[in-house]
Structure formats: C-alpha cells, structure tokens
Amino acid sequence: MTRHAQSERLQLCDELDRLGPDEPTMCGGWATRDLAAHLVIREGRPDLAVGTLVPFLAGRLEREQRRMAHGDYPALVERVRKGAPVWNPMAHPKVDELTNLIEYFVHHEDVRRAQSGWEPRELPAALQGKLWSALKRSSRLMFRKSATGIVLIGEGQGRYAAKLPDEHGTVVLRGTPAELVLYAYGRKSVARVEFEGDADDIAALQKAELGIS
Structure with a gap:
C-alpha cells in the first residue's frame, strides 16, 4: 500500500x-x-x-x-x-x-503557500485520485455553510454534486483534486480553482465559511 x-x-x-x-x-x-x-x-x-x-x-x-x-x-x-x-x-x-x-x-x-514565491506541486496521479476520493467523502461537511449548490469537477477524475442549492443557485468549482481540497478546507485565498455560475452565487460562495469550523 x-x-x-x-x-x-x-x-x-x-x-x-x-x-x-x-x-x-x-x-x-x-x-x-x-x-x-x-x-x-x-x-x-x-x-x-x-x-x-x-x-x-x-x-x-x-x-x-x-x-x-x-x-x-x-x-x-x-x-x-x-x-x-x-x-x-x-x-x-x-x-x-x-x-x-x-x-x-x-x-x-x-x-x-504561506511563503513567498510558492507554486503548486506536480502531484502523482495516484495521490490526486486519493485526494478526490477523500474530498467526496468530506465535501458535504466542508460546504455545509454555503448557501449555494456545489458541483465539483476534478481534473482527470470526473464530476461530483457536493451540495444542493439553498438560497442561491449552483456554482461549479473546477480544478485539480488538490486545489479543490484546499478550497473546501477554507484555504480560498491560495486555492487555484475556477468558478462557473451566476456572479451573485459565486460571491455568496466566496463569503461562506468553509471547512470544519
């Protein structure tokens, strides 16, 4: 293993x-x-x-x-x-x-990523796959405070509906599993993900408190 x-x-x-x-x-x-x-x-x-x-x-x-x-x-x-x-x-x-x-x-x-000059690591495909699996298990908890629906698209992994919409529509988050994990766990400022959706819905997601707390 x-x-x-x-x-x-x-x-x-x-x-x-x-x-x-x-x-x-x-x-x-x-x-x-x-x-x-x-x-x-x-x-x-x-x-x-x-x-x-x-x-x-x-x-x-x-x-x-x-x-x-x-x-x-x-x-x-x-x-x-x-x-x-x-x-x-x-x-x-x-x-x-x-x-x-x-x-x-x-x-x-x-x-x-708290140090100057950082860049994302090139991670093995196997690790990206493990992170994707782990994210799917935890995503409902991580995104529970978001008022938007959440669909995750993991590069090379597929699509996963993490949360149904509440007060807003659905936002699609696209990136490598590693970057999606960081976003879901509240590291929004350094997670390199792309957003698809209505501007107001994206803004609502960006304001939401994500992660375990």
Missing part, C-alpha cells in the same frame, strides 16, 4: 525543519511552531484535543498548545515525524491513510 499520508507528513516535517519555528502558515495566525504543536496534540494528547469540541476545555487546550509550541522546536517536529503513538489507531498504516491524508496534505500546503 502506498502511504501518501506518511509521505505528506515527512515532507511537511522537512519543511518545518527547514523554515524554523517562527514562519507564517495559512492557519489563522499560527506560526510553524504552533502548527507542529497542534499536530502533536491531535495524535498524542486526546485529553487536550477534546478541547476542540468541548468549549469549557478550550482554554486548557490553548494554554498547553502554546506551552508546547514554545518548547524545544526540533524535538517537537521530530514527534510529528514519528507519527501517532502505538496506542492510537492512527498508528496503523491503513487508518493513518484514511484519517490523515487530507490533514497532512492541507497542513503541508499551509506551510508552503
């Missing part, structure tokens, strides 16, 4: 090492050190990660993530590189591929 999630993880860690702890990312105000701390907590500290879902625990999550982010940065990145602890199901290669491919692909691009 080709482990695309593992490859994205390792490439992300190489970027984190190369850039250092204080470079910007596309993650709402996080520097590279904050992103690394987030990933360590996500896989290794479920007692803290629950703060993303339980409001009264959010303050503890933020404090501990900040503390971790300002510790030993090389050691922090190395913890991300090693992956989930053995007790976490994500340590199993098949579970890792299912649950972490988009996580690590998006965060890899969060680091890359």
Whole structure:
C-alpha cells in the first residue's frame, strides 16, 4: 500500500525543519511552531484535543498548545515525524491513510503557500485520485455553510454534486483534486480553482465559511 499520508507528513516535517519555528502558515495566525504543536496534540494528547469540541476545555487546550509550541522546536517536529503513538489507531498504516491524508496534505500546503514565491506541486496521479476520493467523502461537511449548490469537477477524475442549492443557485468549482481540497478546507485565498455560475452565487460562495469550523 502506498502511504501518501506518511509521505505528506515527512515532507511537511522537512519543511518545518527547514523554515524554523517562527514562519507564517495559512492557519489563522499560527506560526510553524504552533502548527507542529497542534499536530502533536491531535495524535498524542486526546485529553487536550477534546478541547476542540468541548468549549469549557478550550482554554486548557490553548494554554498547553502554546506551552508546547514554545518548547524545544526540533524535538517537537521530530514527534510529528514519528507519527501517532502505538496506542492510537492512527498508528496503523491503513487508518493513518484514511484519517490523515487530507490533514497532512492541507497542513503541508499551509506551510508552503504561506511563503513567498510558492507554486503548486506536480502531484502523482495516484495521490490526486486519493485526494478526490477523500474530498467526496468530506465535501458535504466542508460546504455545509454555503448557501449555494456545489458541483465539483476534478481534473482527470470526473464530476461530483457536493451540495444542493439553498438560497442561491449552483456554482461549479473546477480544478485539480488538490486545489479543490484546499478550497473546501477554507484555504480560498491560495486555492487555484475556477468558478462557473451566476456572479451573485459565486460571491455568496466566496463569503461562506468553509471547512470544519
């Protein structure tokens, strides 16, 4: 089994090492050190990660993530590189591929595209196909706050109706699966996608809050 999630993880860690702890990312105000701390907590500290879902625990999550982010940065990145602890199901290669491919692909691009002079990577067709499959599974959640209908056209992959229209008509989003993933996960400013539809509907989509939040 080709482990695309593992490859994205390792490439992300190489970027984190190369850039250092204080470079910007596309993650709402996080520097590279904050992103690394987030990933360590996500896989290794479920007692803290629950703060993303339980409001009264959010303050503890933020404090501990900040503390971790300002510790030993090389050691922090190395913890991300090693992956989930053995007790976490994500340590199993098949579970890792299912649950972490988009996580690590998006965060890899969060680091890359926050730096000047970035260009999209030439990704293997197999990886584009995996991203397309993952996007179809998650697209209804990602686009749930859009008032427009959404049809995705993935280059080399086909067409997928992600959401029925609500207050507006339907917008067609066209691009490589990688770029469509980035748009769906809220990285609108750096996702290279094309829009087809009524101008007002496209404007409504552009204003919509996309992603998990």
